[in-house]
Amino acid sequence: MTNRSADVEAKWQERWYSVGINESEADSRPKFMMIFAYPGVTGYLHVGHMRGYTYVDAITRYLRMIGLNVLFPVGTHATGNGAISLANRIRSRDPGTIEYLLANGCPEEEIANLGDPVKVVDFFNEIYVTQYWKRFGFLADWRRFTCTIYPDYQKFIQWQFRKLKDGGLLVQKPYFAPACVECGPVAVDASETDLQKGGRAETVEYSLLKFKCEDMFLVAATLRPETVYGQTNFWVNPDVEYVKVAKDGETWVISRPSYEKMRYQMDGLTVIGTIHGKKLVGKKCTAPVIHREIPVLPASFCNPDVGTGLVTSVPSDAPDDWIALRMLQENDVLLIEYGLRPEDVREIRPIPIIDSKGWGPLPAVEITKRMGISDIADSRLEEAKKIIYRDGFHTGRMNENCGEYAGMPVEKAKEMIRDFMISSGEAEIFYDLSEEVICRCGRPVVIRRVPDQWFIDYSNAELTKNSKDQAESMHILPSEYHTNIQGVLDWFRERACVRQGNWLGTRFPFDDKWIIEAISDSTLYPIYYLVSKYFNEDKLKLENLTEVFFDHVFLDIGDPADVSITTGVEIELLKRIRSDVEYWYPLDINLGGKEHMTVHFPAFLMNHVGVLPQKYWPKGIFVNWYIIGKLGKISKSKGGAEPIPGAAEHFGVDPMRLYYTHIASPFADVEWDEEAVENYKGRIERISKTVEELKALPEGVEIASIDNWLLSRISSRVKTVRECMKEFDLRTMANEIYFEMLSDIKWYMRRGGGNGNVAGEVLDVWIRLMAPITPHCAEEIWEGMNRDRFVSLADFPTPVESGIRLEIEEAEEYLKNVITDINEILRVTEISPKRICLYTSPNWKQRIFENGLQMARENRLSIPGITKTTMSDPILKKRGKDAADFARKVAEGLMKRSRSDMDRLARSFDEFRYLAESSAFIAKEIGCEVKVYSEDDPDAYDPQSKAKTSVPRRPAIFVE
């Protein structure tokens, strides 16, 4: 099936690109450089992604038309293991993956080629550019396309890191990060890009407490080091075999699974034997900090997979401990079986240590009683634990049993006690994941210590200060984010910037074993678009892209002649690139989704501030919200959303562009709704039809008042559009052009407007207004009007100030209100009208009204005041009480009005004349005879004396 709209789209895209109107070169005009944060190429995109991209194209098209020299470059991000894992799945013919590829239109024969990650990246790069961006008619400068795994881009990234190091912004220190035991570092996050399961896991920090027991240390893991003062006994699982591990000359007893995990965090651990839990029961051990001997007791709830499988017991604040203790105390048979003396165990009492809001001294005892928990197997213990932990942490204070920490908030004591125990050698730190995490490869993910990790030091005080100052001066949308980014920049700390493992990306220039990670290599890149063009055109070679080269073109270091010799780059080309940078930079807007607010945008800003001179620091950020699926977020990795090329074919590109820009504020999530897109399609068709009607109107007709109304209206709308676009408010722009203007034109025709010359003038404006959002259909109409060149290159309309006649617009509003009033009367009374009489207010009423209005606008309106003014006017005074009463009524009415109403009411026109001229129209609308009188017309037909109720701007109405 041939699709006409697809043909039209292809035709114009072909013409634009063949002439190169999308290509940008420096010249004497003011410039504007805008990008969207490039996407990661880890699969197909869906219709939701096009929202932000469309904003950039529409905004830059607008800015071109108002006379700016615009640069809109695009690229892609391929760093990471997304492409690798996709290639792996394709190689192994994973059915889900194959189905996903085919569903998105990947040719069957292509699949065999996609087993190689680099091929995957190339494949998707091609799709992004041709099937998404060109297909949507973007005027991006394709010559500058780049991708993070291209060798030239990598030269640039290496330069960036050299500069960060020069600036003292790279630091090295140990780090604990999730890693697959096989593949190396992985991201643990809800999207589970790297994972098979466990995306919701969090990294938890345990304190390992060491309990001296004979020649061993029993090592318990706890999340609550501050509770050491409440320790009463030690728990061991009698059914588990523990391992003895040599650690720095000590012998530690821990569970085997915990040893397997701990190996990745501590050096020199060796298993030297095993010991059964049962054997430990009944021994005594020395608790850290309090240095008391406590008994080792049996407990089935000690899970070898959690922590170390050994637990210190704090029955005052740990519901598990309390219930386990109580059950044991009541079970003599069991106690004797373990060789424990029942009276010793029964002697154990919880020790109160924390006072928290809403709880007595022993919260664990209290909550289990309240919830009726009496068995250690009760699943509600988990919830009880959470509640006590939460309340204790946030509202608790250590009590008098806690030595020097007495009185201290738990939040603070926790850290201090932990640090104290570490320094005294009684504790160490151990990280674990809160649930099981499995890598895509099927092996477990653990927390691994990386001893020599490199970080970018975003906590650097000067960098933070400069970035915050810059953010303050930037144009950041939405404005809430302009405020909030200050806090984000403060909160931004050191960030690991390199990693090892199976990973696409750039080699760290100071140590080859590292690869620069995915966020750090995508922060400064907009400036690289100014170089990539020359590399893509083969004017630069890889070996030219040295530190000296980048220092020169980006930082203006060195004399061109010297640099030319050192780098082998033609001196003219060097000068050219240098001046391009000087012209195009800084970046004016970086647009990206809301997920970027806490990571990418601050990193983007801080890298610019850290590496480049102040004049190149970015000027703006635009954050857009998502198009979401009916069942939550449309996910790139999970698929399920309509593929972009299919949607473009089905709905047409312009309807989709209009949908994105108009459906809602950019700062709100919107549910993808095909029916809505269909409606936008219908609207564009309606506009096309209206255009044809306007073109068919005869020329050389005399100008009527409705013509002036339309011209005024159009200019007012152009003015609104230009005003709102200062804030890149595409939604208001779309609303004015595709909704309000259409209804203006419809009203014009309904009112009998039909002047071909006026229509031509209006059309000329209207089409140009449409060019940024629906460029294909605008071009098509433009061509149909025999205009030269492209409407995309035309000037954006300017309002004709002299044509804006607000009093005419106001009069038309008045007419609409009169018709509304008549309709309401007809509806309520259910009269089938034979005749309608309208009575406009007489001069004396108007005079009072004008006086009142003037007083109100000067903020001096009062009832006594207006009465006085009225009575001091000899003409009005003759009206006596009527005038005074009317004056009071006017004043009461006006005092409720807003400033803008006052302005509107001040636009005066002759009501009687206007209604009289429009009576034929009203008659046609209502379907009966319409007579217009002035209230004081002695010959007026007024059988029910309605006329006297007239008020300025509110004629009296009589229906019969």
Next chain:
RNA sequence: GCAGGGGUAGCCAAGCUUGGCCAAAGGCGCAAGGCUUAGGACCUUGUCCCGAAGGGGUCCGUGCGUUCAAAUCGCACCCCCUGCACCA
């Protein structure tokens, strides 16, 4: 938990910064009428409740409060979404 963003008529969605024609734009849906051979096309009108005269009543998550006046400002509460760092 911490931080940010939200809750508006049947649905979607403006309005909230700068309180006042706000019963609250616009779109969708629905209803009636028109136009049509027909239409899922288009045009008009209506779409919280009451009303035989353009009026009145109630309403913007819930509850208080400030004010002559609150969808808009303040406080408290309930519910939803996002981010929290090697996914960009």
